[in-house]
Amino acid sequence: MNPISFLTASVWMLFFGSLQAAQHWKLESPKDPTFAIKGGVVQSAKGVEGGSLALDGVAVLEVKESAKLGHGGKGFTLVAWVNPYTLNAGQQMIVAKNVYSRNQREWGVMIDKDGRFRLYLRQGGWQTVTAETRPKPGHWHQVGVVVTPQRAELWINGKREGVGAMKHPLPQTAASLTFGGVNDGGQIWQNLFGALDEIRLWDSPLNETEMSARYRPVKATHRLPKHLPLGGEVFSLWNGPELPADPERIPFAAGIQHSTIHRPAEDGYKFLHGAAIVIHRGVLYANWANSPTNENGPHETLQGRRSRDGGKTWEPLEVVGPGFKGADRHSHGVLFRHRDELWTICSRFGTGEPNGRRFRGLRGEAFVLDEKANQWKSRGIVMRNCWPYDEPVRMGNGSYITGGQDKDGYPVVAMSRGDDFTKWDSVLIPFPPQLKPSFAETTVWADGAHVLAVIRGGAGVAWVSTSDDHGKTWAKARPSNLPMPRAKAYLGRLSTNQLYLVSNYRNRDTLCISVGKPGAKTLSHMWRLRHGKSGPPRFPGHAKGKQWSYPYAHEHEGKLYVAYSIGKEDCGLTVVPLASLAHP
Incomplete structure (x- = not known):
């Protein structure tokens, strides 16, 4: 140890000698016997x-024999x-004590999706404390958490940056302490791509x-890897300027118009x-999954409405795919024209x-x-082991293809046998375990x-796979830079020959459309379509929440019609003039 480090350690020992000894993880070697490495490489x-x-x-580091850490009645410090x-x-x-799938939820401190340090505390639901300081990639930051029976504090680099009241004691569960992610009953996720050092925990x-005295600036930096993590080189789906962390810096598409196709009533x-x-024949058709209360629940149906004035007014509900008395059910799918007829292929399962x-x-x-x-x-x-998600698109061999997910929630495509839409063959897309498929919806x-x-995959980015033989075989999926x-x-190509993708940005509070230059196979410009919290759901139901999500798009006479869910309760429509999507 150099003289400065020795002096620093001596001062700390004198200053904190009266405190109860901390649990201390130096994190100098992957072979440390105090933790187990799960999921990846350290x-x-x-x-x-x-x-x-x-x-x-x-990877995630799971600390051995750590279930009772932080369970003292006085609180704790990290x-x-x-x-x-x-x-x-x-x-x-960064550090957590949660196993969500077992309802073992206590607390966690992380770099959140918006690029902010944030502390999560279980207080019936999740309560958060947010720091003002934003992390800088490649630089060291000291993160501190102080929890007392009355309050919780979030510290960054020796300064208290956030405080929240404690209305209830934190739950005391059997969840282990984890570093750099969460081991959620075998599912490794919320992973850190970066380095950790010198973790201490007091009861x-x-x-x-005492907290201020623990901090000293660190000038040393790490060289940033050229690629994002998760197994293999990143696919360059985005070829435009650097995208901002704050979605409010993304402009709205000009001339867009919003309306609501359907809102449920108390008796619906x-x-x-x-x-x-x-x-189809000048009439706008929309359909969606409808169930009495919960997502994918029994008695789910496929219902829809029609508009004869471009979406200004809508005719009464009609049932497309009816419900069943048993466990079988219909759910949402795709809607398209084929051989001058109007088709929908919806999922059925149970x-x-x-x-x-x-x-x-x-x-x-x-x-x-x-x-x-x-x-x-x-x-x-007509289709097995595929829940279709986008309008079938014709390939060079005359067959059509749609993306979806399979019975296990894995990425899959289905291909027609030529022009016959009553027979489709499903092909799975290979993926590494790092994709962490939950519901790997594919477009x-x-x-x-x-x-x-x-x-749809993990790590906060779109995952991509490609086929060069009309969908018969696929490259292993890999993360993109979008x-x-x-x-x-929802992926498509406009009549202007621009590739486009309608997707959420960082979270479901922002719905965007990205386009490429005419003829290009990448995306390079982005506009917002919806932004901010949607209205809260008015009725109870599993998996509901504030969001603009699950888009589906259709182009007609110079406009792109984008339908989507609002809070998993209402059906929204945004009409986008194609002229506003011209690449600058």
């Missing part, structure tokens, strides 16, 4: 004092050093003087999700084989509008034999 790197541990955005390598990797946990709160089905939209991890017996049922009888009539099961676009797939949370997106 390497030694230069630290605040001596070495540190660099995590690859996949001090940790963190050096993030990116702010575009979603929620990056008592330090006072202001109160859960709505997964809208689709199309124009009974039968195969018994999937997410959707038992998943299949797609086709309904076609009988225009003489003005009724939707079933053409039977595709085809140019000849080449097919691009954009997949920020996108875990939410369904």
Whole structure:
């Protein structure tokens, strides 16, 4: 140890000699017996004092015999050093004590999706405390948490930057302490891509003087990796200027118009999700999943409405895919024209084989509008093990392709047998475990034999796979450089020959459209369509919350019609003039 470090350590020992000894993790070697590495790779790197541990955005450190740490009645204090390598990797946990899947929720301190240091505390729901200081990739930051029976404090670099009142004691669960992510019953997520060093935990709160004295500036920096984490080189889906952390710096598309297609009434089905939209013979059709209360619940149906004036007014609800008395159900799907007929292929699941991890017996049922009888009539099961998500697009071999997810929530595509839409073949897209598929909803676009797939995945970015043989085989999915949370997106190409993607940006509070230059295969300009918190749901229901999500788009006569869910309760519509999407 050099003389300065020895003097610093001596002063600390004298100053804090009266305090109860802290649990101390130096984090100098991946072979430390006090923790187990889960999920990825951890390497030694230069630290605040001596070495540190660099995590690859996949790994988490689970501290052994740590379930009771911080459970003293006085509260606790945490001090940790963190050096993030990116702010575009979603929620990056620094230290946590949570196993969400087992309802073991206590607290966690992280770099959140908006690039801010934030403390989460379980107080019935989650209560947060946010810091003003923003982390700088490649630089060391000291993060402190002080919890007393009355309050919780968030400290950054020796300064108290946030305070929250404690209305209830924190839960005391069997969750282990974890560094750099969460081990959620075997699912490793909320991972840090960066380095950690010198973590200490006291079973008592330090006072202001003691916390301030623990900090000293660190000038050493880490060279930033060229690529984001998660196994393999990053796919360059975005080819434009650097995207801002703050979505309010993204301009709105000009001339857009918003309206509501449907709002449930007290006596109607109160859960709505997964809208689709199309124009057929001058009439605007939209449909969506409707259930009495909960997402993917029993008795879910496919319902919709029609507009004969471009979306200004809408006719009464109509049932497209009816409900069932048993566990079977219809849900949302795709809506499109084929051979001058109006088709929808919706998901159907709940009974039968195969018994999937997410959707038992998943299949797609086709309904076609009988225009003489003005009724939707079933053409039977046309697709298996694929929940389709976008309007089928024609490939160079004459077959059509749509993206989706399979019975286990994994990425999949379905391809028609030529022009016959009553027979589709499903093909899984391979992916590394780092994709962490939960509901890997996939959207595709085809140019000849080449097919691009954009997949909902982890790490706060869109994942991408490609096929060069009309969707028969696929490259292993990999992360892209386009920020996108875990939410369904919609990919297409405009009549101006511009590739476009409608997606959420960082979280579901912002819905954006990105476009490329005419003929390009990448995206390079972005506009906002919706931003801010949507109105809160008016009725209870599983998985509801403030959001603009699950877009579906259809172009007609110089306008792009974008339908989406509002809070998983209402169906929204934004009409975008194509002229406003011209690439600068």
